[in-house]
Amino acid sequence: MREVLPAETRQAGDLLVMVKVAERCNINCSYCYMYQGVDQGWRGRPKLLEESRLDRLIERLEDYRHAYPDARMTLEIHGGEPLLMGKRRADRFLGKLRRRLSARDLVVVTQSNGVLVDNDWLDLYLAHEATLAISCDGPPVAHDRHRVDFAGHGTGSAVERAIRLCLAHPAGSRVFNGVLAVVDPNNDPRRVLRYFHELGVCNIDFLLPDANYAAPPNHICDYTHRKLLDFLCTAFDEWLVLDDPRFRVRIFETFIRGVLGRRSELDAFGGSLSPIVVVESDGSYRLLDVLAICAVDASRTGLNVMTDALEDFVHHASTRYPEMCQSCRTCSAVTACGGGYVPHRFDGLSYDNPSFYCTALFGLYHHVREFLSRSGVISSSMLHCQMSTPERRCIGAPE
């Protein structure tokens, strides 16, 4: 096993609670892991998380804070589309929350599709010391490939408007965190990157579409791993050309740190999964909800916010997630990719595989590594002695 630096910052007791305040969405993205996945359990859950469960969640968070006074705690307000909970309910919930837990005790963030964002929402978030980020796949022509409403119309123009609102808001830097973009390798990566840079967005990430060997990314026309790798490498190179330290791309920074031996705490790149609690609209505690692309009830725990403490979930979750496969453990790229996202390793029966996206992750790792070597950040001797071709089992992967 390679000697690596520990995951960046994880402390005992760190906790992230992802609460689905709304179990429905107002748009119909073609790649959504929740609504297009094999687990359609959302249909049987309430549209909104009712107030009694929200109140109980606040109590659970406060209890956890008392138990772990030094832990970093984050509440991620999610969905579906979280803004569907409405301003009145959100104001009431956040008000109650902040009376029990200050911004110092609990970071509150929201990931929204942006369609409903307006200045009232931004003012509300600012008033409660909460922040918001938007999901956008690039300029409207790229975004509208997959992020459409229920009539099939693109949402790109509305989302661009929302991003501009956030950036123009007097407290934009305090309330707007940035953008998540899901990759479609048929889009021009330079154009996507420059779009966000020219808009004035400071912080973006490229997400790999949620897919695996049993459920490949069929929403992408003529998908190949090579195209994905080319997208990521071209985007990385373009990011370097821009060379703006105020324009950050999380996946690239993750891989730079990984090349330098620093493992990520991100769940998709090897970070610990047990401190991430998903609270569904029925109050149930669940494992990563992206497991919905793998199997029905793959995320089920039997625990609930009304009956169980958050640390009960953490203890339970620590026994549920699969170990990294053997080939990943000895791979040169593992410090950066962490074996990839657990849901992306599923082959229909087992998780004991490299990521479905191994080719792209491995290729990106070495692309970043070669750049750092040419730049003198790492010595070329390190590059040559540690570079190795892993034993990779890419089942039925389109090369």
Place this chain on the structure above:
Amino acid sequence: MPEEDTVPEQEMFFPMGSLSLTKEQSDQVHSALGKTVNSIPLFRVTAVVPEDRYVHIFGMPDLAGIVVHYGPQPSQEQRGGQVIASVLDEMVSHPSAVFAAHTKLMAPREDVKRAPPRAAPKGS
């Protein structure tokens, strides 16, 4: 003895041969320009900058001269210096105050908020 000339920023064209046109292509050129053209010359175009020097070569068949480029080659240019430096700085600074382990959210970053304001976004 080779002579050196100072070459201002421009492009230099060195003939390499010619490309024959098909009958259809010749007809198109005649239609557009009124000229009968059966082939077009090809040139190797070399951009030069003030630091470059053109050196005449005598006594070597088919080689009139060479352009000597001074300074770093394009492959040696340092790309991404500032952004890499900022990533490295962050690695050695205090750990993040935000536990943002979930890739499905974009969490706040202290360093971005401290950055000086960027240019105003283009008008909506």
